[in-house]
Structures are given as structure tokens and as C-alpha cells.
Amino acid sequence: MNHQLSDLTEEGLRAFVAEQLDRSRSRTVQLTDAVDTDDLVRQHSKLMSPLVWDYAHIGNQEELWLVRDVGGREPVRQDIDELYDAFMHARADRPTLPLLGPTETKAYVVEVRDKVLDVLDHVKLGGGRELVENAFAFGMIVQHEQQHDETMLATHQLRTGVPVLDAPEPPAGRRLARSEVLVPGGVFEMGTSVEPWALDNERPAHAVRVTPYVIDTAPVSNGDYLRFVVGGGYTDPKWWSEAGWAHVQKASLVAPRFWEQADGNWMRTRLGHRELLPLDEPVMHVCFYEAEAYAAWAGKRLPTEEEWEFAARFDPATGRTRRFPWGDESPGPQHANLGQRHLRPAPIGAYPAGASPLGVEQLIGDVWEWTSSDFKPYPGFRAFPYDEYSLVFFGNDYKMLKGGSFGTDEVVARSTFRNWDYPIRRQIFAGFRCARDPLPSELG
Template sequence: MTHQLSDLTAEGLRSFVAGQLERSRARTVQLTDAVDTDDLVRQHSRLMSPLVWDYAHIGNQEELWLVRDVGGREPVRQDIDELYDAFMHARADRPSLPLLGPAETRSYVVEVRDKVLDVLDHVKFDGGRELVDNGFAFGMIVQHEQQHDETMLATHQLRTGVPVLDAPAPPAGRRLATAEVFVPGGVFEMGTSVEPWALDNERPAHAVRVAPYVIDTAPVSNGDYLKFVLGGGYEDERWWSAVGWAHVQKASLVAPRFWEVADGNWMRTRFGRREPLPLDEPVMHVCFYEAEAYAKWAGKRLPTEQEWEFAARFDPATGRTRRFPWGDETPGPQHANLGQRHLGPAPVGAYPAGASPLGVEQLIGDVWEWTSSDFTPYPGFRAFPYDEYSLVFFGPDYKILRGGSFGTDEVVARSTFRNWDYPIRRQIFAGFRCARDPRPEERV
């Protein structure tokens, strides 16, 4: 619905924003109430913050932007700003900080939210401030909370102990008619200049020419990836880039994270439950280098970011760039696996209603998809409303992921949304699909 925010009355926009704030907070509470005090303050991995840090950080960002900046109100807890500044302290160091305890954190975020709702009741959306135009600042904070909720979900995956999360199983998969499709290429509008809550690195919309290519109709499955593992892929330097091979050796990688062999059977651990490896699900918890190596082994490559978005948004029948693969409609449960509705990827072929006009499926939700592209700004990029969201991360150190995962909320999972991470990261809910250059006979 966010693309239609400009059509709402001020009261309609207030109601929509309030609903999004409530929805994101309910998820945060669910993820933090699911564990006891010890688990809230414990660091479950040096790659992740303690859950209690994420919780208070969510409140602190909400206070900084909505209470102080948008609302012009007095600070609630100015003394903790530095503790919850993500750029001041590395994740590995956060447990040693004098953080708010669980009870104090809960009290703090409630107090902040009460003030935010009062700000929302009085803000003038037509006051000429870009920050509040179409409720942007509120949308930015809603997305920030949902992004941290996905981070906290990844922390839950890393914690040990009895399972504490549950959700219904995703819909059944189906066999796809074809494993890959030819994309004729062409010029399309990449990015956006019209989505009211799109973040700065998604802007502005710009014309991009894409050469013809072939792309997989579904993400690579566990079953397909297992063939690479069993075929000695992790022992064969031919499939790896020099830096990827060095990482495999240093990190002693032999399979995706959370995979193991028990009594001769391949198993995976998912939120505290060890279960047989589901061969029909998209592979997950692989780093960029693993995705790149598999693609080479399969005689393919990873798609570029431009190829990924072209496959997700371009309608060759009309020459139009859609909001989503299925059209302009906001994602529903029939389209994609989003929002922690299920606690894992759905089997391949589970969402035929989410297919693009080209016949490419599961581009949105299930697993983030590694692309071959570095994180760089679009032509005409302007940092807004602060440099630290995107600008400081541009460069070759980060690779782009697209599409969202089962843990990504619909308010984030735009076809234009750009995620980025270090190419060695495996704790995120990341998989991939392959692409390749077309053979001469396929270009006809």
C-alpha cells in the first residue's frame, strides 16, 4: 500500500502509520518475550548483538528521529545515545557495555512509543518538511524496526537450547515447467522515484539497458546444492575465486552453515530443531563465495543486480516496470513467504501467484539472493536523511542481496530494496539463483 500513501488524507495516513508501528512492535515483543532474561542479555554469536541491545537500539532510534527530530520534544534518555549508536561499538564489544537491562529496556521503549504516538497525532504531513512528507520518517523507523526484527530472528537461529519459536508450515511446492528462462533484455526503469518509503540507495529511478541472459526460474535448492557438496565442490579449487578459496580454507567450510551429517544422513538445524535436510527448499545460510562457486560448477554465474531486478519487475508485453513480479499489488500470503509467517523457506514452486511475467518465481521472500554486484550508488544518488544509512557502505567490500527472506516484512520487501553484506556472511537468511549468458541459438 505504501505507493498510495500520497492518496490518503492526513487522518488516513496517521491511521496507516499507527498500524505499521503497532505491527512492527508486536513482532519485536514476540521475539524478545520468547526467551528468558539470561538469553536476552547473552551474546549468542560474536556476529550478533545481545537481543536486549537490539531492543533498546530500536527504541533509541525511534526517540532520536520521531520524538526529538520530527516532534521537537525533550529527550527521553539522552544519556544512552552513545551506547546504542551502531557505529560507536562493534557487535562483538556490545555485551561489555553498561546496557539497559531487560526490564529497563521494556520500560524505555514503551515510554518512547507513547511519545511517538502523541507526535503522530500532531504532526503536519503537509508542512513542507521532506522528512515527514508522506510519513517518511515514520516509515523509515518502521522499516528499521522490521530490519532489526529479522536480525533478531537470525540471532534466534544462532542460539542454543530448547526451541522457543513456532509457526505453521509453508505451502507445498510443485515441479516447475522449466528450470530456467531466456530473458531477451532491453531497457527498463531500475530503482524508484515514487515509492514514498523507499530508502535513499533505491533512488532515483533511472533507465538501464540489460543484455539478453538466461536466469533460473527458482532459487537453487538444497537438493541441487547437495550435489555440489557430494561432488567434492568444497575440495576443488577450480570452482572458487582466489579470495573465495582462501576463505574456504581459512574457515574450514565443507557445507552450508547449520548442515551436518548424522548417522549417514544429512540434517539441518532450524531454530533449535534438528531435522532431515529438506531437498526441495531453497538452500540457505551460504556466503557469496559459496554461491559463486556453485554457479561456476553448474556452468553458470550469479546474476547482476540489474539482471535480478529486470527479471523481477519488467513486463515484456507492456514494456512497463512493475512494482513487484506479480504486478503492483502489495504482497499477500499468496504471493510470497514474508514476515516470519513461516519459520523457513517454502519449497520450490510454492508461490505460482508470485511469478513474474517472464515466469521467474520466488523472487520475493524465502531467501535473500546474492548477486554478483558490489554495493554502489545509482546515478543521481543523494544521501537522505543521513550519510550512515548507505553512503558510508558504498564500495567493493559489500555484495548486493535482493528479494528478501521469509524473515523480511512486507514493508521492507520492495522489488527495489537493496540489501548488502560482506561476502563471507552466512548467518543471514541468504541463498541464490543462477544466471548465464545465452547460447547463440537461444538469442533467436
């Protein structure tokens, strides 16, 4: 998916949208067909909805925006709108609702999709209506489904039982020539005003000045993080912020989520597989406070959102801001670990073709990366097409994550994409890399 969507003919754009809708639905079906009816309706964690709620919610959003709004068609199931409104019911309460059963849910989403494809065949994609310019509403719905697919993958991680998902192993890693990169700083264009399917909080593009800093070449690995764990990092308050230390004590944290010690070995559970902790993979399932504490222990800090995006997009040779670390082309399997192609983060050094011009690697895919920044609007922000996507979340409660994980689809994994969550959240596929201020000697 690229910003040359506007170069497609209307029929070419329709074909592209149909392909993206089909691709996202195939993934949803894979995630829901993999488990039995009991697992579909069960709540596997208070943090997550039952899988069957996500499935029907995907269909309901598609009906609201594409059947009713874009298409101007009669409602399919207006009676269930409130049940699947994410703002009406907390996740913990959703199992108590009179939800559609699995069979009814499948029939509903199929009926909605049939109507959506008919709308796609007939609606004019443009004509001055912002919602359909470059098929924006369709792109928004494709991204919504893919985001819920990643949420459902996280639900699979929280589910107990035998493994039900399968995928090939990621490519092998390699030893990196250096562990850090000096970023010279400068002015770059953060965000976007031209990416046709970018969501409101990514807009508009605006100039940001970044002072020089040093950033890790790769995400922090399990092996790196293990040294913090065995070195007493979770028992020494000096590495933790006040809020972080309070959370460690309240939640009795001793290691990343899904880690455990057994017979002298560190193990982790991953999508039903209990395995030796792979030391060369990026650490995952750590909250913001854990990332922040590790960085302090390592004599560093977390990068700001601006520093992360500068490292990912700025080309010092041309002074230009790229779409992706490797250039403007959409992600391929040689660039990044995305889209559930592999069911784990790839080892450090697995994607040399995905490096930024500065030599920073694995910025896209593998694990979401915590930054030190709060979720704030960009200058000139405008909520579109509804307040509940971004506007209601702005403030100091949420921390920004960048880059996407192995469970993030390429249609979402833009360098400009902004993810946010509470600083205590660990069920998401999140890790981090560190940054620091340069020494005077490094600035020459």
C-alpha cells in the first residue's frame, strides 16, 4: 500500500480495495476458525474481549461505515449497534452481554461483506467527498480489521491450551557491527499529509527539530533484558520511576510477562508453546515502566516519539523524510517481520534490507517500541471522521508506541502510525530500544 493510490484508475483502486478487504478477512477467519466454539465465546483475560465479540464488532464497524454511511443502504442489524460499541461496554463486561453466537456472527459478517462489495462496485471514489477520496473509508475499515486481528492474536497468546496457530520460522539473525548509532539531529517532516489511508492522529505533516542523540541499532534483546532481571533490577527501586515502582510492587512483577524459571532455565510461553527463552530475539511483553527501568539501569533512556520517527525516516544524504526506513516502497518480506507471517519476533539482525539510512535496524515489525512520549495531537490536528478514534484519548494517561510488531499488518505498519496504551500494559507485543544524549567527544 503506498501513497501512489491516487495514481490508480478508479477501477484499479476498486480492485486494490477488494484485495485488501479479502486479505484482512482471511486473517480474521484464520484466527477464529483455529479454535472451537468454547474458546470463541470464553473470555481468556479480563483485558480482552471474547474472540466472538471482536469478530462481530469488525462486521458492525464495516456495516456502520461502509454499508450505511458510504453506501447509504438500509441497516443489516441496527439492533446490535450498542452491543458492539467499544465505548458502551468495558472489555471485562462483554462476556455478560447477549452477544451473537459464533454461527450467527459468521452469517452476519458474510452478509455485511456482500453488501460492502456491492457498495464498492457502485460508489464514486472521490468527487469531493472526503470520506471516499482515495477510498479512505474502505482503508480505515481494512486497518480496523487488521488492528483487531492483532488484538485477537494477543488473545490467543493469553489463551491456555495446545497451540493452534502455525507459521514458518523467521529468518536468522546476524551480529551487528555496532550497538548504537549517533543521530546527527536536524529538522524533518514528522507525520504525513499525503499518505491517503493515514489516520487523523498521524496528520498533518509538520516540521520538527531534533537535537543530536544516540539510539540503539536494534531493539533490546531477551538476553540483554535477562541481565537486568538476574541483576536484581526488579528489586531495586533506584531504577524505577515512582509510578513504576508502585506498579512493580502492586502487580508483583519479577520478569516480563510469560517468562518463568524452571530447573535453572528461563522459559517463555508463546502462543501455546513453552520454550527456552531465545536470547537473541527482541524482548516482548514488557510494560512502559519496565522499559523505562531497564533504560535507566543501562545508563540510557527511552527515545521520544520524535527521535524514534527521525531515526526511522530521515535520510541525511538527501535531507528528505522517507515513508519507511528503507525507502518509499511498501514493506516486503525482506524488509520486516509483519502480518503474522512468523509467529514470533525475528532474531536481532534478521533484516539488513530494512535498515534506515543511519543504520538503525528492525524499526518496523517484530515488536512495538515504547517511547517516552505521551499521546498528544500534532499542531493542526483535526478529528476525522469521528472523535472516538483519537481525540478522546489525548493526554498524559497513554504512552506512545511505534513501529508495529510481528502481528501488525503492512497496511497499518507505517513509520507515521501512532499506537498508544496505558504504561502498565504487558499483553501487547511490545518491546523497546534505548537512546541517550551524546557525549561531547561523540559530537566531535
